[in-house]
Amino acid sequence: MEYYISNKMRNMKPSAVREIFKYAADPQVISLSAGTPAVEALPVEAIGQIMNEIRDHDLHSALLYSVSEGHPPLREALKKYLREEHNSFSDNDDLLIVSGAQQCMDLTAKVLCDEGDTVLCEDPSFVGNLNCIRSYGVNLVGIPMEEDGIDLNRLEQALQEQPRVRFIYLIPNFQNPTGKTMSLEKRKGCYQLAKKYGVVIFEDDPYGDLRFAGEALPSIKSMDTEGLVIYARTFSKILSAGIRVGYMALPQGLFNKFVVAKQCADVHTGMLSQLLCYRFLTEYNLREHIQTIGQIYRRKCQVMLDALGQIPSGKLEFTRPQGGLFVWCTLPHVADSSEFCLRLIREHKVAVVPGNAFLAREGGCSPSFRMTFGAPTDQQIVKAVEIIGKAL
Amino acid sequence: MEYYISNKMRNMKPSAVREIFKYAADPQVISLSAGTPAVEALPVEAIGQIMNEIRDHDLHSALLYSVSEGHPPLREALKKYLREEHNSFSDNDDLLIVSGAQQCMDLTAKVLCDEGDTVLCEDPSFVGNLNCIRSYGVNLVGIPMEEDGIDLNRLEQALQEQPRVRFIYLIPNFQNPTGKTMSLEKRKGCYQLAKKYGVVIFEDDPYGDLRFAGEALPSIKSMDTEGLVIYARTFSKILSAGIRVGYMALPQGLFNKFVVAKQCADVHTGMLSQLLCYRFLTEYNLREHIQTIGQIYRRKCQVMLDALGQIPSGKLEFTRPQGGLFVWCTLPHVADSSEFCLRLIREHKVAVVPGNAFLAREGGCSPSFRMTFGAPTDQQIVKAVEIIGKAL
Numbered sequence: 001m002e003y004y005i006s007n008k009m010r011n012m013k014p015s016a017v018r019e020i021f022k023y024a025a026d027p028q029v030i031s032l033s034a035g036t037p038a039v040e041a042l043p044v045e046a047i048g049q050i051m052n053e054i055r056d057h058d059l060h061s062a063l064l065y066s067v068s069e070g071h072p073p074l075r076e077a078l079k080k081y082l083r084e085e086h087n088s089f090s091d092n093d094d095l096l097i098v099s100g101a102q103q104c105m106d107l108t109a110k111v112l113c114d115e116g117d118t119v120l121c122e123d124p125s126f127v128g129n130l131n132c133i134r135s136y137g138v139n140l141v142g143i144p145m146e147e148d149g150i151d152l153n154r155l156e157q158a159l160q161e162q163p164r165v166r167f168i169y170l171i172p173n174f175q176n177p178t179g180k181t182m183s184l185e186k187r188k189g190c191y192q193l194a195k196k197y198g199v200v201i202f203e204d205d206p207y208g209d210l211r212f213a214g215e216a217l218p219s220i221k222s223m224d225t226e227g228l229v230i231y232a233r234t235f236s237k238i239l240s241a242g243i244r245v246g247y248m249a250l251p252q253g254l255f256n257k258f259v260v261a262k263q264c265a266d267v268h269t270g271m272l273s274q275l276l277c278y279r280f281l282t283e284y285n286l287r288e289h290i291q292t293i294g295q296i297y298r299r300k301c302q303v304m305l306d307a308l309g310q311i312p313s314g315k316l317e318f319t320r321p322q323g324g325l326f327v328w329c330t331l332p333h334v335a336d337s338s339e340f341c342l343r344l345i346r347e348h349k350v351a352v353v354p355g356n357a358f359l360a361r362e363g364g365c366s367p368s369f370r371m372t373f374g375a376p377t378d379q380q381i382v383k384a385v386e387i388i389g390k391a392l
Numbered sequence: 393m394e395y396y397i398s399n400k401m402r403n404m405k406p407s408a409v410r411e412i413f414k415y416a417a418d419p420q421v422i423s424l425s426a427g428t429p430a431v432e433a434l435p436v437e438a439i440g441q442i443m444n445e446i447r448d449h450d451l452h453s454a455l456l457y458s459v460s461e462g463h464p465p466l467r468e469a470l471k472k473y474l475r476e477e478h479n480s481f482s483d484n485d486d487l488l489i490v491s492g493a494q495q496c497m498d499l500t501a502k503v504l505c506d507e508g509d510t511v512l513c514e515d516p517s518f519v520g521n522l523n524c525i526r527s528y529g530v531n532l533v534g535i536p537m538e539e540d541g542i543d544l545n546r547l548e549q550a551l552q553e554q555p556r557v558r559f560i561y562l563i564p565n566f567q568n569p570t571g572k573t574m575s576l577e578k579r580k581g582c583y584q585l586a587k588k589y590g591v592v593i594f595e596d597d598p599y600g601d602l603r604f605a606g607e608a609l610p611s612i613k614s615m616d617t618e619g620l621v622i623y624a625r626t627f628s629k630i631l632s633a634g635i636r637v638g639y640m641a642l643p644q645g646l647f648n649k650f651v652v653a654k655q656c657a658d659v660h661t662g663m664l665s666q667l668l669c670y671r672f673l674t675e676y677n678l679r680e681h682i683q684t685i686g687q688i689y690r691r692k693c694q695v696m697l698d699a700l701g702q703i704p705s706g707k708l709e710f711t712r713p714q715g716g717l718f719v720w721c722t723l724p725h726v727a728d729s730s731e732f733c734l735r736l737i738r739e740h741k742v743a744v745v746p747g748n749a750f751l752a753r754e755g756g757c758s759p760s761f762r763m764t765f766g767a768p769t770d771q772q773i774v775k776a777v778e779i780i781g782k783a784l
Contacts, residue, residue, distance in 0.1 A: 001590070001643065002590075003643075003646055004558060005504070005649055009503050009649055012649070012652045012656075014460075014651065014652050015652075034457065036456060042451075042456075044451055044452075044455070047447075047455065048447045048451065051443050051444075052443075054443070055443045059439065060431060061634070062632075063436070063632035063634045064429075064431070064434075065426065065428050065633045065634060066634060098658075099491055099636075099662070102656070102658050103657065103658045106658065110400070110401060111397060111398060111401050112395075117398075131655065131656050132657075135652070135653065166396060198393070198394075200395070240454070240455035240456070242453070242454055242455045242457060242458060242662065242664065243455065243662050243664050244658060244660070244661070245662075251393065253393060254395055256406070257397055259406065260404045260405065260527070261401060261527065263406060263407055264404075264498060264524040264527040265494070265524075265657065266491040266492050266495045266498065266636060267492055267520065268636070269636070270634065270635050270636040270664075270665050271634035271635065272635050272662075272664055272668070273662050273664060276664070
């Protein structure tokens with residue numbers, strides 16, 4: 001049987017990161033590849049307790065169908081949380097619960113884009129969402145990253161030149177893969193450009209709660225007086241990635257279409273997972289938990305940066321993130337890191353993700369690679385960086 | 393802000409059933425509308441026990457990222473289950489875990505169809521999946537239902553006449569909304585037509601385990617020697633709808649594309665839900681549970697049919713399902729049941745779903761309406777049918 005595959009899906013390949021994730025399952029491999037949270041940052045005790053509470057008090061709710069918008073008490077709790085803790089929810093917004101932050105992008109690309117339309121993104125950017133956008137037959141146009149975030153001149157140029165730009169995809173906090181944080185000036189600049197050209201911003205903020213250095217900066221959503229910003233967040237990095245709960249603050253004018261898209265996608269997000277998030281958000285001390293895990297990631301990041309500091313200067317450049325899970329390394333005088341990364345995993349059993357996986361243009365070259373300090377132990381981080389130093 | 397909405401989503405409206413579901417949340421309303429399983433059919437004791445086991449033994453697995461294909465032990469258990477209990481999994485197939493059966497259709501429509509392509513479906517059919525297909529800009533062509541399933545002559549005619557037919561959507565067991573079961577002869581006929589015209593069949597079987605009368609019939613998937621059938625199933629009707637776990641047996645030649653689509657959609661299905669299904673499937677007596685809930689639905693269906701039998705003949709026709717959750721009622725000498733259904737909920741506080749919600753052609757008329765005996769109590773069923781009888 002010769003199957004017909006849709007135009008939009010015909011050339012889609014699995015995400016390089018997800019594939020490396022499988023490869024890294026080999027227990028001999030030290031994986032600095034997948035953006036998995038630290039096991040020690042999981043609030044297992046609280047979750048065990050909450051599971052008991054759900055079992056004893058909410059089991060019927062957990063097991064029966066619910067509404068597509070999301071469990072109403074969780075929606076209300078998240079509106080309050082976004083408003084009070086992040087100043088990122090206004091009376092012009094509504095809130096949708098989704099099955100992990102990836103679904104925020106899936107629904108956005110489906111609702112806003114026709115095939116052949118254009119999305120502008122930071123270059124490099126998060127490959128999972130880039131693939132999601134590609135899977136709707138949408139063209140990605142990458143805008144280079146500077147030290148303090150996206151190049152605003154190039155962004156404006158693209159807004160002028162590219163036809164049918166449907167949204168701008170940004171990760172202002174501790175960007176994936178670069179670990180860079182967008183400056184306040186650039187956040188304002190992005191919002192002004194979105195307003196000037198009447199284009200929506202998709203602000204992806206999975207790591208926003210994982211700041212361990214520097215001053216917190218306002219989200220672009222907090223500046224949104226015109227209903228231009230879709231703000232995507234997740235429980236993956238603070239509570240659990242495996243339960244797949246994300247949420248999005250959406251301008252009211254877009255909300256109903258997103259609810260229909262959500263209905264069509266998977267009816268509603270799993271209730272057991274939603275109830276877990278609800279109880280964690282309302283009955284446990286989230287601020288304290290965020291401080292605790294911030295300390296864990298600060299230490300692990302420092303372990304990685306100290307180890308990288310041992311590599312003779314000139315052999316490797318790297319970013320110094322203020323939060324999140326990633327350090328971005330660049331090989332000087334090298335056009336493409338792929339061969340080095342392949343050698344690392346094959347010969348040295350260390351998995352990192354080659355930079356070309358994150359480019360807007362598939363098949364491009366990158367001298368960089370991404371490492372995470374989230375999941376590996378301190379010892380693994382030190383050993384892996386030592387191995388990398390020797391392999392250079 | 394004037395938002396651009398994609399062509400495929402611009403005219404999408406919320407599912408009538410999901411909307412009525414909200415309306416039916418009014419405690420004064422007796423709802424025979426949503427296809428929610430009976431509360432008394434939920435294996436709450438087993439689930440409570442399994443939650444304890446996950447808490448004590450699998451919590452890390454439940455909380456961390458997993459692979460897009462689904463939890464490997466659950467995939468293996470489901471392959472075995474489909475092979476041994478349903479003869480519906482061959483060496484030419486692979487198995488994908490999804491976030492509820494609705495996602496089976498979401499991935500299928502995305503992978504197989506371009507905008508403007510055609511899908512053939514039973515008419516009437518399950519509105520959730522019809523909306524999902526529509527949300528990809530795909531044309532639905534409805535094929536009339538006969539007593540023993542889809543009209544094969546009209547199906548062949550459509551296969552000859554319609555351009556770019558990408559798949560045929562069928563629900564052979566206790567069809568939603570009609571409650572009808574496709575005969576063995578027609579199952580064979582559908583497969584032969586799919587083979588003759590080289591078109592994929594999407595066989596939706598959410599109710600297959602809920603047979604309470606008549607002889608079990610082989611699935612179309614069980615006849616699939618050519619890799620033509622996508623077979624969609626779910627835990628929603630036997631374990632829990634709220635946890636959102638479905639699965640699909642897919643021809644090997646399609647599997648990889650579906651995995652990529654799944655990655656793009658939501659990375660993977662929630663692990664807490666998957667582990668719950670795994671332990672239920674492997675450690676509990678599923679056959680016995682299916683027999684137990686079959687008895688519940690047999691009784692409740694009989695209560696509904698007995699009550700309907702009290703309505704003077706000639707006022708209402710209705711189907712006698714061999715399983716599933718639905719009875720399909722038809723008003724003789726009436727072109728459109730909508731007004732009657734609206735009057736029922738407004739004046740009599742009884743919620744049923746008007747037949748036009750299930751038509752392939754939006755805006756069409758149907759003299760029928762759908763009632764479920766799944767969620768309401770025996771008393772509610774009797775009372776609601778009495779009210780309907782008086783309202784006629």
